[in-house]
Amino acid sequence: MATARARTSVVVLYNSVGDEGYDELRNVNPDTLGFTPEYDIAVSTVAEEYEAIIDGLRKARYQVRGVNLAEDIKHLERLVRRNPPDVVFNLVEGFHDDADLEPAIAGFLDLYRIPYTGAPPIALANCRRKGLMKQLLLANGVPTPKFLQLWTPKIAVRHGLHYPLIIKPAREDASAGVDERSVVYDRAELLAQLVRVFEEFDPPILVEEFIEGREFHVGIVGNDDPEVLPPLEYDFSEMPEDQPNVISYAAKWDPLAEVFHRVAAHCPADMTKRLEKKVRDVALRAYRVSGCRDYARLDLRVSASNHVYVLEVNPNPDLTEGVSFMHSAEEAGYSFSKMLRTIVELARERAYVPPTP
Numbered sequence: 001m002a003t004a005r006a007r008t009s010v011v012v013l014y015n016s017v018g019d020e021g022y023d024e025l026r027n028v029n030p031d032t033l034g035f036t037p038e039y040d041i042a043v044s045t046v047a048e049e050y051e052a053i054i055d056g057l058r059k060a061r062y063q064v065r066g067v068n069l070a071e072d073i074k075h076l077e078r079l080v081r082r083n084p085p086d087v088v089f090n091l092v093e094g095f096h097d098d099a100d101l102e103p104a105i106a107g108f109l110d111l112y113r114i115p116y117t118g119a120p121p122i123a124l125a126n127c128r129r130k131g132l133m134k135q136l137l138l139a140n141g142v143p144t145p146k147f148l149q150l151w152t153p154k155i156a157v158r159h160g161l162h163y164p165l166i167i168k169p170a171r172e173d174a175s176a177g178v179d180e181r182s183v184v185y186d187r188a189e190l191l192a193q194l195v196r197v198f199e200e201f202d203p204p205i206l207v208e209e210f211i212e213g214r215e216f217h218v219g220i221v222g223n224d225d226p227e228v229l230p231p232l233e234y235d236f237s238e239m240p241e242d243q244p245n246v247i248s249y250a251a252k253w254d255p256l257a258e259v260f261h262r263v264a265a266h267c268p269a270d271m272t273k274r275l276e277k278k279v280r281d282v283a284l285r286a287y288r289v290s291g292c293r294d295y296a297r298l299d300l301r302v303s304a305s306n307h308v309y310v311l312e313v314n315p316n317p318d319l320t321e322g323v324s325f326m327h328s329a330e331e332a333g334y335s336f337s338k339m340l341r342t343i344v345e346l347a348r349e350r351a352y353v354p355p356t357p
Contacts (some may be wrong), residue, residue, distance in 0.1 A: 004200045007061060008087065009087075011085040011087075013079075013090055014068055015094065016046060016047065016068055017094070018081070032325070033258075034096070034258075035258045036262075037261045039255070041255035043255050049320050050066060055317060057335040060189055060271065061342055064283060067213060069092065073095075087116065087117065087136075087344050087347065089117050089298070089344065100171075101218075106119070112273060115348055115350040116347055117294055117347040118294050119316055120291065122291055123292050124130045126172065129171060131147070131206060133313055138292075140285070142310055144309055145162055145211055145301070145309050146160070151203045152203070153195050153197075153198040154194075155194065159207075163183050166208055166209075167205060168182060168206050170206040171202070172201060173314075174252060175253075178247050181325070190207070194207075210244075211301035211303050211309050212303070215236075215245075215302075216269060216302065217231070218232075218300060220287045220295065226284060227332070231267070232327055238262045240262060243259050243286055247263065279308055282308045282310060284334060286310045295317070296316070297318075
């Protein structure tokens with residue numbers, strides 16, 4: 001009698017040590033905000049998002065368990081030595097409060113030949129260094145806005161860039177350091193903003209030409225023959241007058257800020273077939289140049305003259321259901337569980353097979 005085949009085992013790996021404060025939002029009265037919120041201010045906590053992924057993988061018929069590193073590498077050592085899974089769903093974004101250590105966790109898994117989802121160490125490291133990634137893009141013919149990378153808050157009068165400019169930390173994620181003052185229109189604003197950003201963040205700091213136009217997020221899934229998901233566009237038409245048309249940190253993460261409720265997302269984006277082809281082509285080229293794997297999100301801007309520019313390459317992007325990457329996946333016909341399964345199976349293809357003696 002044949003035995004039942006064991007289900008693929010998946011560990012959802014993350015590193016979480018505290019509450020980001022979203023629990024407290026459930027006690028906030030929306031009537032006290034001073035504006036009418038468009039969206040629910042009681043957003044999901046990080047812990048709830050991890051649980052949603054675990055639940056989605058279980059619905060996809062995997063044997064799943066979550067493992068929180070909790071800043072202790074011994075948890076990972078025990079995992080790989082005692083009961084290694086078939087696949088690790090890698091959600092680790094840093095270690096010891098240092099995002100530069102994100103590639104080290106992927107490298108650790110590589111040493112033990114445990115397949116894991118998403119980008120390899122070199123892509124994680126390169127994409128975090130925004131200036132370096134822009135140089136790689138330009139060297140391979142992928143358009144990105146002109147830029148300078150500064151190590152001190154000093155810049156020549158003739159710096160070679162055209163206003164408006166946007167100033168942002170070169171080694172931060174999730175729009176950290178981007179706010180209503182980040183876009184500058186003259187030298188006085190530029191110098192003032194450089195002082196502020198250098199006081200808060202470590203160098204280098206990126207100064208790049210601000211592309212006044214449309215902004216798109218483009219999700220890509222796959223490796224040998226990647227699939228470009230329907231582009232998602234951000235609508236800035238309801239943006240408050242004192243805010244530039246950018247996805248700032250508050251617009252992404254602060255439900256108590258008005259700007260959070262004034263940026264809408266439309267997917268699929270309304271554009272001509274010609275422009276969509278350009279957007280998809282540029283996104284796909286950036287995906288390949290960056291060395292991303294399994295899935296990624298490309299942030300792009302399109303100028304008034306329909307020139308397409310890559311702003312950032314995001315390996316292992318946020319997988320919150322209904323948001324950005326997953327929103328696009330749903331438009332492409334993927335359920336939440338189906339996309340998670342697709343990502344796991346891409347990683348599983350890299351399972352180590354010992355050589356035959």
